[in-house]
């Protein structure tokens with residue numbers, strides 16, 4: 307249950323004529339210049355300074371209600387006074403009280419804000435500054451890429467060329483194979499032997515076991531007093547201070563040991579039927595290779611024979627390698643002296659002609675810049691010795 311306490315504390319106001327600050331709420335005229343409090347003043351609470359209204363009669367006067375504004379001299383008078391203390395006009399002729407005056411002032415202020423041209427929006431994103439940075443960063447990236455990618459042309463002589471072309475030959479023949487039942491390959495299958503073998507494993511639950519684990523748990527350690535204070539102006543120079551206090555529980559956490567059942571698994575083998583069989587399939591028979599040391603690569607002349615059932619041999623995917631060796635012409639040029647490259651058929655036939663010289667781009671690492679499909683060959687002669 308909340309414990310609620312209520313008390314009355316003084317509010318303060320500033321003189322609008324002479325500037326006197328912090329005049330206590332029970333004072334109706336400025337102690338400095340005698341100016342009566344009027345529609346221009348506003349009551350406020352002072353931080354750090356709170357004075358309780360002890361006088362019973364004064365408290366009742368505050369609680370009676372908000373000050374009323376004299377319609378004639380615009381002074382604020384206590385609700386307990388029937389006539390204006392300044393000009394004697396009656397309270398009945400008053401059109402507004404303190405709160406209504408404040409509300410009117412707020413509305414006026416709000417309208418003024420609305421009428422004003424919209425404030426400049428939040429600082430706009432500084433594109434200019436951003437782009438300067440972006441250009442700077444991008445610039446340095448491009449510059450370093452440029453230097454790494456910078457090439458110079460060097461004259462080389464083609465000192466060696468060699469090519470090698472290979473065609474694998476397949477023959478239809480009977481072979482012995484071993485596969486799982488249902489996955490046998492080839493024609494004219496003859497099964498020789500079937501055995502049960504472990505093909506895979508499967509996890510199966512064989513029971514449960516009790517496992518211990520810890521869990522964090524919240525528990526109440528006690529209570530603490532939590533208070534909220536609310537101020538409500540009387541509109542006559544004081545505020546009702548309402549303090550509401552509750553005892554709220556406080557918590558802490560601790561770890562507790564708990565138990566739970568978890569499944570226990572075991573690996574079980576899954577058996578399959580392995581078949582040893584003979585079948586007719588195309589299998590690699592030999593590779594026919596032709597080599598040369600000129601710029602005109604040719605394919606080997608493949609003689610096809612026949613396999614079982616008089617089926618003709620077939621050619622598998624052919625392969626080819628083209629290698630050139632380049633030596634720099636001018637010893638002063640910034641380039642490695644001897645460079646070996648695996649190249650493409652097109653460049654082998656048209657660019658790297660034996661004993662001719664070629665003008666090639668060289669990187670900052672003194673190596674020939676390779677094109678797509680080309681590859682550098684490290685000469686292993688030196689460390690091979």
Ligand SMILES: [Zn+2]
Pocket residue numbers: 321322323324325326336337338339340341
């Ligand atoms: Zn004053």
Ligand SMILES: [Zn+2]
Pocket residue numbers: 376377378379380381390391392393394395
């Ligand atoms: Zn008056």
